[in-house]
Amino acid sequence: MGSVALFEAAKSIRDWSINEGRTATTPGRAVEAFASLVFNDKVQQERLPKPVYTALRGTITRGEPLDAASADAVAAALKEWAVEHGATHYTHWFQPMTGITAEKHDSFLVPMPDGTAITEFRGKELIKGEPDASSFPSGGMRSTFEARGYTAWDPTSPPWLHVSGSSATLVIPTAFVSWTGEALDKKTPLLRSMEAVSKQAVRVLKLFGSTAERVFATCGPEQEYFLIDRNFYFARPDLINAGRTLFGARPPKGQEMEDQYFGSIPERVLACMAEVELELFKVGVPVKTRHNEVAPSQYEIAPVFENANLAVDHQMMTMETLRGIAPKYGLACLLHEKPFAGVNGSGKHNNWSISDEFGNNLLGPGDTPHDNMQFLVFCAAVIRAVDKWQGLLRASVASAGNDHRLGANEAPPAILSIFLGDMLTDIFEQIEKGAAKSTKHGGTLDIGVSVLPKLPRDAGDRNRTSPFAFTGNKFEFRAVSSGQNISFPNTALNAAMAESLDSIASELEGAIAKGEDLATAVGRLLTKIIKAHKRIIFNGNNYAPAWEKEAARRKLLNLKNTVDALPQLVTRETLQLFDKYRILNERELHARYEVFLENYNKTVNVEANLMVLMANRYILPAALAYQKDVAQSVAAVRSAGGSTVQGKRLLGGYTRLVDGFKAQTDALERRLDHNSASAEKHAKYMRDKVIPAMSRLRELGDRIEVLTPHELWPLPTYREMLFVK
Numbered sequence: 001m002g003s004v005a006l007f008e009a010a011k012s013i014r015d016w017s018i019n020e021g022r023t024a025t026t027p028g029r030a031v032e033a034f035a036s037l038v039f040n041d042k043v044q045q046e047r048l049p050k051p052v053y054t055a056l057r058g059t060i061t062r063g064e065p066l067d068a069a070s071a072d073a074v075a076a077a078l079k080e081w082a083v084e085h086g087a088t089h090y091t092h093w094f095q096p097m098t099g100i101t102a103e104k105h106d107s108f109l110v111p112m113p114d115g116t117a118i119t120e121f122r123g124k125e126l127i128k129g130e131p132d133a134s135s136f137p138s139g140g141m142r143s144t145f146e147a148r149g150y151t152a153w154d155p156t157s158p159p160w161l162h163v164s165g166s167s168a169t170l171v172i173p174t175a176f177v178s179w180t181g182e183a184l185d186k187k188t189p190l191l192r193s194m195e196a197v198s199k200q201a202v203r204v205l206k207l208f209g210s211t212a213e214r215v216f217a218t219c220g221p222e223q224e225y226f227l228i229d230r231n232f233y234f235a236r237p238d239l240i241n242a243g244r245t246l247f248g249a250r251p252p253k254g255q256e257m258e259d260q261y262f263g264s265i266p267e268r269v270l271a272c273m274a275e276v277e278l279e280l281f282k283v284g285v286p287v288k289t290r291h292n293e294v295a296p297s298q299y300e301i302a303p304v305f306e307n308a309n310l311a312v313d314h315q316m317m318t319m320e321t322l323r324g325i326a327p328k329y330g331l332a333c334l335l336h337e338k339p340f341a342g343v344n345g346s347g348k349h350n351n352w353s354i355s356d357e358f359g360n361n362l363l364g365p366g367d368t369p370h371d372n373m374q375f376l377v378f379c380a381a382v383i384r385a386v387d388k389w390q391g392l393l394r395a396s397v398a399s400a401g402n403d404h405r406l407g408a409n410e411a412p413p414a415i416l417s418i419f420l421g422d423m424l425t426d427i428f429e430q431i432e433k434g435a436a437k438s439t440k441h442g443g444t445l446d447i448g449v450s451v452l453p454k455l456p457r458d459a460g461d462r463n464r465t466s467p468f469a470f471t472g473n474k475f476e477f478r479a480v481s482s483g484q485n486i487s488f489p490n491t492a493l494n495a496a497m498a499e500s501l502d503s504i505a506s507e508l509e510g511a512i513a514k515g516e517d518l519a520t521a522v523g524r525l526l527t528k529i530i531k532a533h534k535r536i537i538f539n540g541n542n543y544a545p546a547w548e549k550e551a552a553r554r555k556l557l558n559l560k561n562t563v564d565a566l567p568q569l570v571t572r573e574t575l576q577l578f579d580k581y582r583i584l585n586e587r588e589l590h591a592r593y594e595v596f597l598e599n600y601n602k603t604v605n606v607e608a609n610l611m612v613l614m615a616n617r618y619i620l621p622a623a624l625a626y627q628k629d630v631a632q633s634v635a636a637v638r639s640a641g642g643s644t645v646q647g648k649r650l651l652g653g654y655t656r657l658v659d660g661f662k663a664q665t666d667a668l669e670r671r672l673d674h675n676s677a678s679a680e681k682h683a684k685y686m687r688d689k690v691i692p693a694m695s696r697l698r699e700l701g702d703r704i705e706v707l708t709p710h711e712l713w714p715l716p717t718y719r720e721m722l723f724v725k
């Protein structure tokens, strides 16, 4: 069977290079394609009456309510534009707590009494939808008798057309809330968190004389993923149902040759990437970079950063497009955090910053001492936020899948820390001692205005092992996982930052009210912050075992798995944080906790059941067949009078292994038959009883694999899946 998939894979690669590879059409012009399917600002200007356009801009940029007449006018223009482009339906697109997106399509068509039909789309349909919400997870917030949920138009993310084959659908990004107004989705809390961070950042900016009234969290997520031949994918029940391999011996050649990273991209993969990018361009996703990643058959795609709300929508569209286009090239896209054990996993490096409404990046060092003072304040706010809210940030990326990655000696460890780089660390060290007098790399010293030094622009150095790294003008949250919706990690970051900026603004405002000058107040504040929070700064190797010890000494949290991390979401402090800044109330946050826990339990349960299935229906039959072959061979050799010493040794060893495998399969199956008093208890049971049993079963299965003949092995191997491309 394994060899059938291999044969089919080879054939599909050959067919591709004979057909598509040769007859490739001239590439589309990216500039013309870009946003051609988006109802963006330009189209809005062209198609909306001036007063309507102005009203809509007010809604988008300042959150002003849109009156009913304007909403009708926007809906009418939107429909006209969509229908001109061939759309027959519209959908309210939303991000329920499942982690994927959901949509329900409605036709524009309205039948008339005379037997004809017209198209119609009114403001109220644009603004509000009512999907049957009962089967989306609500974390206990909503019982089925009050199952109604609403989707509410998010005007800050422009509608686009989803074209598939000959159908086109107008997609309207929406928030999803319950009958009582509670957030049932991932977009609502993100928008609220952006509001919170904006409000607090503006207070700080005012102290520095800025006239900005709004600040935006910005985000540029780098997506890692695997592409493997689809024939292999179909031959692996674990990939189909769990997104990762549950068995599989390590290949003789792994990633040790380091010949993959940034290497040339295989032709078929490149063609697939190019189509993904073109499709993303059309719907306005500003994809920028592509390259090979560290592991064989692993790649990365990254956009230009955007306002975080838009970036999240675009990130979801990127994942959907990758999954959707890959099959056209005979490929399967794996977005799981750890599709292959022993091979690098995939993350989503979440580049994050904040910028004012004029586009000034608040985490970029400036040119003047005054700018630098402001930069250091925002930078200190991040340091304080990450230290104070490390548990929340850790929990925001916790999942069964990410548990294979964090702390698994390749990805950032489960301990949150910040990489600042030598230059900034040095400056903060000087600040800690009272005042910074110079910059380490010979930057000019300017203390005319303040006690702070002038910063050179390029912070220079790099670190690949930190979970939260300063990279010159932004922070990169690297613990985020490849498969997850990045909305919640960004919500958590914004929440933490809002609290930090609030505290800083209050302190500075107080000092200034007492007549202190800004520079002195800032100097004192920075010293205080760095003294209290410097433990979070670590510039060394985060993979080194010594770091774990050092982190323990510093009393940093080391929450090694989802079960340990998730309770951080519902600590008194976190609940208050989210409530205070109106991001999620207690019920809403508790609901997330419930959903994440359930998700963990379900994921482990599905994986364990799949392992039992694969053990009984794939691996054992193959192993028993080989056992019989060897036994028959030994019998035949004996009757021919030959030596059976080695044959018997092989048979004995193999038989013991297979017996052990069967016993372990049954043991795992028995463990799955278990009820717990609560989801928390069950999660602990899964972690402590089920996952270790899965690991033991896998180890035995993988040992059987390397002893069993290729032609009998029913599953594509790592060597085939990762290297045939």
Ligand code: ADP
Residues within 6 Å of the ligand: 218, 219, 220, 221, 222, 302, 303, 304, 305, 306, 351, 352, 353, 354, 361, 471, 473, 474
């Ligand atoms: P690096 O080499 O440090 O990873 P890149 O310039 O390649 O830097 O950027 C990586 C990602 O960071 C890109 O998606 C980019 O758009 C994003 N990024 C750059 N600046 C910002 C910012 N101010 N806010 C958020 N993301 C940013």
Ligand code: MG
Residues within 6 Å of the ligand: 222, 349, 476
């Ligand atoms: Mg990067």
